[in-house]
Amino acid sequence: MNAITLEHITKTYNKGAVLAVDDVSFAVEKGEMFGIIGPDGAGKTSIFRILTTLLLADKGTATVAGYDVIKDFQKIRGIIGYMPGRFSLYQDLTVEENLNFFATVFGTSIDENYDQIKDIYVMLEPFKDRRAGKLSGGMKQKLALCCALIHKPEVLFLDEPTTGVDVVSRREFWDILKRLKAEGITILVSTSYMDEATLCDRIALMLGGKILSSDTPERVIKSYPEKLFAVKSSTMHALLKDLRANENVVQCYAAGEYIHFTLKEAGEANENILLKFLRDKHEKDLIFTETVPTVEDCFIRLLGKQDGGAGN
């Protein structure tokens, strides 16, 4: 059974002037961790708000746990957990008061469902008398997750839970999500960090209200059609400029310690010509290899196709 379905969902704002979600369809299976990957303004939050019954779509239908988001909105609200992108707990209540509040609203208590949140809450317990507004980013995020989990939801909606959070807290957070998934909770999560995409069962790459590609991360990467090259030298900025000046180079951008690029026409002969061109300018310490794309490379390629050459 599908835990979430969307069929031809469209949402506009300002009387149709802004197209936020453009004919989006996808389904999330029960127990699956599904990631919506895309930058600010891609339409991710609108989808979350439609599925959590906080916003009406202009067109299309959507269900959560088999319930229709319009007809059965009250049922849905009782069985989902939602962590919005913006911190939306009560800043002037303490950690414990916030959690108590959310438990009570959902007709339960901290004691009754303590198992559900125990792993996360132990990290928060030393601060349980601190006001939520005074917590650090990582702690706020953990509290928000506890509040979203306290009523044992079937489906969890996490809208950019790790934005602005450091690497250590991000890893901890994804470890927690893995455990929740193992318990059978369906998770829809959005992020603008491409490296988090590979942690999901399936992902949808989203931009400008549209889904550009949707599959398992492995298959998204496998479907990258061209050869992708990686190159580095001790003068990276100059190397980048030289590559961009070359007619056979299509997309070309810094990717960690390397520069990634694709060629209009690959093939050994063309690769050798380019290599010679680069060696003439960066003879000392040029490293040149073919490389395996990442989700980020896939995303950049799709972006480039969309607006005719960005990423350059």
Place this chain on the structure above:
Amino acid sequence: MEEPVIRTKELTKRFGDFVAVDRITFDVHKGEIFGFLGANGAGKTTAMRMLCGLSIPTSGEAMVAGIDVYHHPEQVKRSIGYMSQKFSLYEDLTVLENIRFYAGIYGLTDKQIKNKSEELIEKLGLQKQAKVLVASLPLGWRQKLAFSVAIVHQPKVVFLDEPTGGVDPSMRKQFWDMIYDASADGITIFVTTHYLDEAEYCDRICIMVDGRIKALDTPFLLKKNYGVDNITEVFYRLARTAQRSGD
């Protein structure tokens, strides 16, 4: 050798018993891209605020663009550029109005403002959007404009506080192209980020843990010294040892 653009010695900031920044010492050179990393709560923001003349240090020394941050914080503010993810432009002013406003604040003459406005709008390809409210620009464009505005007065150094948060990967690359260009023009870049692939683009990076500098070197040497193949791993190893829970 030229004077460093930023020089700190044992720079410290206490809030009561809490030592937010604990005796940090480093130099940043002209045109250098200096990445300033640390977990949430490591003391990055406090350190940056001191260097920008917004917070008076408790002890130690700090010179920015040749000016002492203790005694002349106002002069520091005039000599630097600053942008952050959270605030950088006035959303209810147009693109052109924002450029004029900041150029005016930084004391450019009317003629300079006019030239600079035209130059920037052309460089950013915003001719059609010049009279559009900044609020209606996509985030990536806004951040590129914000960066251009932060260096409109050709400061010796610009401070960038998580400038690319939430921006799409393609735009993030374009943003870094602008950083490279500014650095080639001799502007020193002091930048914080949570995207550790961006740390690789820096000339040197400094990793703070619990208010102290735990590592400072080129990305290449940091990876070599820790025997790992990416900065994320270096960062993770250092930041994991943190005692402070991030606030």
